[in-house]
Amino acid sequence: MDLNWMMAVAILLPLIAGILVFIIRQYHIRGLIVILTAIALIINSIFLMLHGPDTYTPTSHYWGLAITILDYAMLLFYIYAGLSLKNWLVLIFALTQIIPLAYWEFGMGASKALEEIKPAFVFDHLSIVMVLVISIVGSLITIFALRYMYDHEHHKEIEKSRQSRFLFWLVMFLGAMNGLVMANNLLWLYFFWEVTTLCCFELIAHDLTKEAINNAARALWMNSIGGTAMILAMIYLFAKGGGTAELLTLESIIKAGGNQAMLLLPVALMCFTGFIKAAQFPFQTWLLGAMVAPTPVSALLHSSTMVKAGVYLVLRLAPAFAGSYLGIMVAICGAFTFFAASILAIAQTTGKRVLAYSTIANLGLIIACAGINSPLAIAAAILLIIFHAISKCLMFLCAGTIEHLVWSREIEDMEGLAEKFPVTTFITAIGILSMFLPPFGMLLGKWLALESVFAVPLAAILFVIASAATMVFWAKWLGRLLQVLPRLGRKFESLSLSYSVPLWLLVLGIFVVGIGVAPVYQRFVSFAVNNVVAATEAFAAGWNIVVPSASVAAGGTGALIGSFPVWPLYIVFGVAIVLPLIFVTIKPGELRPVYLCGEQVGGVDTDEWITTADQKAKLQLGGFYWQGATGEGAVNPWFYTVSIALLIILFAVVVGVSL
Numbered sequence: 001m002d003l004n005w006m007m008a009v010a011i012l013l014p015l016i017a018g019i020l021v022f023i024i025r026q027y028h029i030r031g032l033i034v035i036l037t038a039i040a041l042i043i044n045s046i047f048l049m050l051h052g053p054d055t056y057t058p059t060s061h062y063w064g065l066a067i068t069i070l071d072y073a074m075l076l077f078y079i080y081a082g083l084s085l086k087n088w089l090v091l092i093f094a095l096t097q098i099i100p101l102a103y104w105e106f107g108m109g110a111s112k113a114l115e116e117i118k119p120a121f122v123f124d125h126l127s128i129v130m131v132l133v134i135s136i137v138g139s140l141i142t143i144f145a146l147r148y149m150y151d152h153e154h155h156k157e158i159e160k161s162r163q164s165r166f167l168f169w170l171v172m173f174l175g176a177m178n179g180l181v182m183a184n185n186l187l188w189l190y191f192f193w194e195v196t197t198l199c200c201f202e203l204i205a206h207d208l209t210k211e212a213i214n215n216a217a218r219a220l221w222m223n224s225i226g227g228t229a230m231i232l233a234m235i236y237l238f239a240k241g242g243g244t245a246e247l248l249t250l251e252s253i254i255k256a257g258g259n260q261a262m263l264l265l266p267v268a269l270m271c272f273t274g275f276i277k278a279a280q281f282p283f284q285t286w287l288l289g290a291m292v293a294p295t296p297v298s299a300l301l302h303s304s305t306m307v308k309a310g311v312y313l314v315l316r317l318a319p320a321f322a323g324s325y326l327g328i329m330v331a332i333c334g335a336f337t338f339f340a341a342s343i344l345a346i347a348q349t350t351g352k353r354v355l356a357y358s359t360i361a362n363l364g365l366i367i368a369c370a371g372i373n374s375p376l377a378i379a380a381a382i383l384l385i386i387f388h389a390i391s392k393c394l395m396f397l398c399a400g401t402i403e404h405l406v407w408s409r410e411i412e413d414m415e416g417l418a419e420k421f422p423v424t425t426f427i428t429a430i431g432i433l434s435m436f437l438p439p440f441g442m443l444l445g446k447w448l449a450l451e452s453v454f455a456v457p458l459a460a461i462l463f464v465i466a467s468a469a470t471m472v473f474w475a476k477w478l479g480r481l482l483q484v485l486p487r488l489g490r491k492f493e494s495l496s497l498s499y500s501v502p503l504w505l506l507v508l509g510i511f512v513v514g515i516g517v518a519p520v521y522q523r524f525v526s527f528a529v530n531n532v533v534a535a536t537e538a539f540a541a542g543w544n545i546v547v548p549s550a551s552v553a554a555g556g557t558g559a560l561i562g563s564f565p566v567w568p569l570y571i572v573f574g575v576a577i578v579l580p581l582i583f584v585t586i587k588p589g590e591l592r593p594v595y596l597c598g599e600q601v602g603g604v605d606t607d608e609w610i611t612t613a614d615q616k617a618k619l620q621l622g623g624f625y626w627q628g629a630t631g632e633g634a635v636n637p638w639f640y641t642v643s644i645a646l647l648i649i650l651f652a653v654v655v656g657v658s659l
């Protein structure tokens with residue numbers, strides 16, 4: 001396929017499809033457009049992978065003009081939103097973007113220099129990894145959203161459907177993300193960055209409740225702070241480049257950054273932008289607030305779009321701060337978020353908030369790996385991006401499915417789900433287990449991260465504690481799903497194709513990339529690692545994943561590090577976990593009534609008993625969430641204080657080194 005067409009499909013097709021689904025209000029035609037767009041994006045991402053690394057610049061200068069016009073249109077909309085919502089933070093941070101951006105482009109003359117930038121897009125193996133994640137995982141979410149939004153509006157008894165508007169923003173999100181991860185021109189990067197912010201705002205506010213609008217506004221003004229930081233970085237780079245386009249590309253920053261202390265400040269500002277987008281402490285509240293949106297929004301934000309843009313930017317810039325104090329501070333900031341979010345997840349009683357904190361924690365882990373910036377750490381970061389995208393997408397779609405089965409997001413209301421909805425429970429259990437057990441990939445990513453983190457002792461301590469906390473909140477949730485009274489027989493629920501196809505494909509993806517992690521890494525991910533760090537991947541005999549030490553890479557005889565020799569055991573674990581869930585059943589002779597210290601009502605299937613007052617009582621079980629010790633009210637003041645202090649130290653160190 002021609003490169004022009006592949007770029008058009010990746011970036012422009014979602015926009016065109018979004019406009020069509022916005023105009024066409026017929027449910028089945030709209031669904032067909034979304035499905036065909038999803039298939040086209042998936043196939044196109046595979047073609048891009050087969051095409052390999054390349055560069056691309058649109059031939060017409062009108063594209064640059066369109067980007068500039070749309071930039072200001074978005075910022076003017078932010079100003080309008082701030083005024084109409086009477087949210088002064090939205091208004092203030094919209095102004096802190098539009099004023100310096102106009103000064104930079106027209107006052108300093110950057111607009112002319114930007115026309116000289118070539119190439120506008122650079123996609124290497126890291127970009128290809130991101131495009132595959134966005135186009136495959138994101139497309140499955142759009143298919144899931146078709147039936148979900150129908151059920152969502154039916155349950156809320158909404159008379160005038162807003163599904164077309166919802167799908168417009170959802171589909172366009174994918175095109176903006178594809179453009180973002182391939183953009184080289186900083187102004188184009190900023191444009192796609194702001195489009196994702198706009199899509200996020202509109203999707204969170206979709207239900208138009210007071211809570212939804214307020215949370216959408218918070219997401220907008222927080223991410224606008226990041227936009228302001230990016231503009232300040234571009235102004236600084238333009239000034240240091242002597243008023244030329246010399247430093248106005250990601251490529252040039254990465255090449256020059258490692259050798260010039262003066263570039264640490266703009267790199268730090270852009271990392272700060274990535275921190276906010278990735279909901280790192282103390283900016284996590286915008287992502288937690290996004291949980292009020294319909295589940296496909298949460299799935300998209302967490303797995304393949306908004307927050308992944310943040311970790312992508314930090315990972316992309318990693319060579320520019322390699323070996324510097326900035327790298328150490330990035331690692332510590334990420335590790336602290338991993339720790340804090342994991343602790344807070346233990347106290348959550350709502351499934352989507354557990355998923356939100358888990359996402360924030362894992363994003364912190366990826367950012368910490370980018371800060372450590374060793375070959376092993378970068379390998380861990382990229383693998384975690386892939387594994388987390390698939391597993392977390394599956395988990396959010398399962399949460400949405402459960403919500404439409406029991407009409408609740410509370411974990412306590414999910415008790416006994418294994419008996420009522422065994423298929424959904426099985427898929428959800430696979431999703432939960434994939435986050436921390438073999439044969440699934442997240443365990444490998446964390447294994448590699450733990451091996452690499454000991455270069456930064458403070459981060460290593462935080463890693464260990466956070467990893468232990470992860471086991472607690474996942475095991476607690478899984479326990480509630482499987483906590484049932486023993487009953488005979490099994491009735492499988494029926495799910496619509498719009499639900500079941502994405503769910504089962506994601507389950508398949510989890511096993512494919514988990515069990516097949518060694519060949520996936522060797523033939524695919526290792527090349528993306530080499531885009532970030534100068535390392536030569538090597539594989540020992542068998543199925544080991546091995547990254548050589550510096551001496552080996554230089555032709556010496558040093559030891560290999562990062563060995564993962566137990567890969568074949570993944571197959572054994574996979575069989576041991578899955579087969580019992582499928583084939584083990586209760587036999588009539590094995591079933592015994594639960595003794596409840598009183599006369600029971602009925603036979604073995606009862607969940608009622610007679611109390612001492614001769615009253616019938618229901619058996620009730622509940623979980624304990626340690627809210628007094630790990631709840632938001634108990635620990636957030638400390639976490640906010642520490643995270644803000646870390647950011648102050650980060651910029652103080654960078655400014656000190658730069659001066």
